Amino acid sequence: MTQAAQAVPETATLAAEPSGSRRRRGRTGYLLMLPATLWLLLFFVVPFYSLVATSLFDASGSDFRGYEMTYAWGNYVDVVEAYWQPFLRSLWYAALATGICLVLGYVLAYAIAFKAGRWKWLLLVLVIAPFFTSFLVRTLSWQLILSDEGFVVDALQFLRVLGPDDRLLATPVAVVAGLAYNFLPFMVLPLFASLDKIDPRLVEASSDLYAHPFVGFWKVTWPLSLPGVVSGTLLTFIPAAGDYINAEFLGSTNQRVIGNVIQGQFIDANNSPVAAALSVLLMVLIVAMVLVYVRRAGTEELL
Amino acid sequence: MTAWLRERMVLLLGLGVLAYTFVPIAVVVLMSFNEPAARNVYSFDGFTLHNWANICEDAAMCEALGLSLRIGFLATLVATVLGTLAGFALVRHDFAGRSSANLLIFLPMAAPEIVLGSSLLTLFVAAGASGLLGFWTILIAHIMFCLSFVVVTVRSRLAGLDDTLEQAAADLYATPAQTFWRVTFPLVLPGILGAALLSFSLSFDDFIITNLNSGNETTFPMYVWGAYRVGVPMQVNVIGTIMLLFSLAVVVTGELVSRRRRRALV
Numbered sequence A: 001m002t003q004a005a006q007a008v009p010e011t012a013t014l015a016a017e018p019s020g021s022r023r024r025r026g027r028t029g030y031l032l033m034l035p036a037t038l039w040l041l042l043f044f045v046v047p048f049y050s051l052v053a054t055s056l057f058d059a060s061g062s063d064f065r066g067y068e069m070t071y072a073w074g075n076y077v078d079v080v081e082a083y084w085q086p087f088l089r090s091l092w093y094a095a096l097a098t099g100i101c102l103v104l105g106y107v108l109a110y111a112i113a114f115k116a117g118r119w120k121w122l123l124l125v126l127v128i129a130p131f132f133t134s135f136l137v138r139t140l141s142w143q144l145i146l147s148d149e150g151f152v153v154d155a156l157q158f159l160r161v162l163g164p165d166d167r168l169l170a171t172p173v174a175v176v177a178g179l180a181y182n183f184l185p186f187m188v189l190p191l192f193a194s195l196d197k198i199d200p201r202l203v204e205a206s207s208d209l210y211a212h213p214f215v216g217f218w219k220v221t222w223p224l225s226l227p228g229v230v231s232g233t234l235l236t237f238i239p240a241a242g243d244y245i246n247a248e249f250l251g252s253t254n255q256r257v258i259g260n261v262i263q264g265q266f267i268d269a270n271n272s273p274v275a276a277a278l279s280v281l282l283m284v285l286i287v288a289m290v291l292v293y294v295r296r297a298g299t300e301e302l303l
Numbered sequence B: 001m002t003a004w005l006r007e008r009m010v011l012l013l014g015l016g017v018l019a020y021t022f023v024p025i026a027v028v029v030l031m032s033f034n035e036p037a038a039r040n041v042y043s044f045d046g047f048t049l050h051n052w053a054n055i056c057e058d059a060a061m062c063e064a065l066g067l068s069l070r071i072g073f074l075a076t077l078v079a080t081v082l083g084t085l086a087g088f089a090l091v092r093h094d095f096a097g098r099s100s101a102n103l104l105i106f107l108p109m110a111a112p113e114i115v116l117g118s119s120l121l122t123l124f125v126a127a128g129a130s131g132l133l134g135f136w137t138i139l140i141a142h143i144m145f146c147l148s149f150v151v152v153t154v155r156s157r158l159a160g161l162d163d164t165l166e167q168a169a170a171d172l173y174a175t176p177a178q179t180f181w182r183v184t185f186p187l188v189l190p191g192i193l194g195a196a197l198l199s200f201s202l203s204f205d206d207f208i209i210t211n212l213n214s215g216n217e218t219t220f221p222m223y224v225w226g227a228y229r230v231g232v233p234m235q236v237n238v239i240g241t242i243m244l245l246f247s248l249a250v251v252v253t254g255e256l257v258s259r260r261r262r263r264a265l266v
Helices: A003-011 A027-055 A074-115 A117-132 A135-146 A151-158 A172-182 A184-197 A200-208 A213-242 A245-250 A258-268 A272-302 B002-031 B059-092 B098-110 B113-126 B135-159 B164-171 B176-205 B208-213 B220-227 B235-265
Strands: none
Touching (some): A027 B059, A027 B135, A074 A117, A074 A172, A074 A184, A074 A213, A074 A258, A074 A272, A074 B002, A117 A184, A117 B002, A135 A151, A135 A172, A135 A245, A135 B002, A135 B235, A172 A184, A172 A245, A172 B002, A184 A213, A200 A213, A213 A258, A245 A258, A258 A272, A258 B208, B059 B098, B059 B220, B098 B135, B113 B208, B135 B176, B135 B208, B164 B176, B176 B235, B220 B235
16 A cells, blocks of 8 residues: 555656546546646636736835736846846755755665565655655754764764864755755655566566676666656656755755745745746746756657 | 675665665654753753653644644545546546646646745735635645645556456446445545545645745644744654654555455455
8 A cells, every 4th residue: 555655656657648448428527527627727727827927016016005017027137136046056956956866766766676575565665654754853853963963974074074163054965965855755756666667577688688787777777767767856856946944944044045035025025026926937947947858858768 | 795795785775775764764753752951952862751741842833733633634635535536537537628637637746835835825815815814725725735646646546447347347237336336446445545645744744835825824844944943842753753653554554454455355
């Protein structure tokens, strides 16, 4: 019953259709689909429209006096000028964390898929288990582990990796480590889903044909696991780019990310148009990067 | 020795990664038994059972916890029902706009939480409901982001279902309703329960979307966020440990039950 675990690998196939059995025509399908569709239209699609509208309001208004719709495209220029740094930082941290997750997650998913034998299900449960301890509580416990008096800093100082006054907490290293830790299951599950489908006989065939195990991996296993790699990296990168809990708990003001800025502009500064413009921009950037990435990954697959 | 190592190197490395994911969890469990010397110093100072015996020492924490549990249950209930219906529609029924429906289900999972949260906030403000931000707006938001995860979980369970059992039921003159309730539904049930567990943990854990749409209400993650500058009470770790044990128990029991049933079938 690792159904919960299967939800994430299922998104591996992105919007692809599951191959169902015979489908019935008629009204029932519409009726079954209606409530969920309505909910998502009302509370996902319409809100996105109002987000875009808000981003074009005259920024000199306020949440109390109200805003005027002036198609203020200038808002976008202003936010880019003011906040390009946290923007790049968010994307950069998310990319680094995704890279780390890919390496760690691949090893783990590979071990579970090919080497765990009858313990496969137990290891999968263990992968999602940390998921169930509150995200914020987990991140706080990273704060403790990386703190100046913690054993990690002590050990690194003893090994002279860190100088006596160097620290981990409140550095980009801590933020990226926290992101990589928190989103690791999003990488492992889709990777596992594609690795588990690979027929081991294909790898055996490559070694029968005298391919070195590394060549066998590179020419057989890796290409076949690419769908998992693509969806795993997306499922890690996207939430990591919007996250600000790690930056807040593990970083300092020098590691402020775009999520920090957006929520601050909404809640503390009551400056909805600026916050909305930042949100739209983040979404557009992510969609653009995802499209370029998926296309490149697609062509690699063809090579 | 080296052959043994080479044979198992990948497995050992994998287990190493798994162990790494449990380091912070071990710290959470350990800290639940901590007797802190001062509230703003977060370090292990001595062993005590005090936190476990007095979970609600900080009334504000338990109030926040209560809100999170209520929201979690309601959001799970609604999202599971709506999501299961949609899952059946997508796998078993043919209707115009199926692929757009699939896309609509997929998109909320692909958008960063901060974008989902700020979109909803601008909608509530535009609708003149900014004064009503609170329980109901949190609930609406949670149902929205849990829904897609329920649909994909139920959809994958249904799509992987072998329909020979249903055909057999029909051959034995079961009515469509009987076939559904006696055969199809029990087979899909583990998927639905898994989806419910997933929704509950997503809802219980959410901070970013909730924080934007909560008005004056405080959920458990929001409490932790607000308390961390002054030092969180150690009971927070007790809650984290209980959550972990509870969900592990649910998952392991579910696996054992479905194994026994599978064995009984064979």
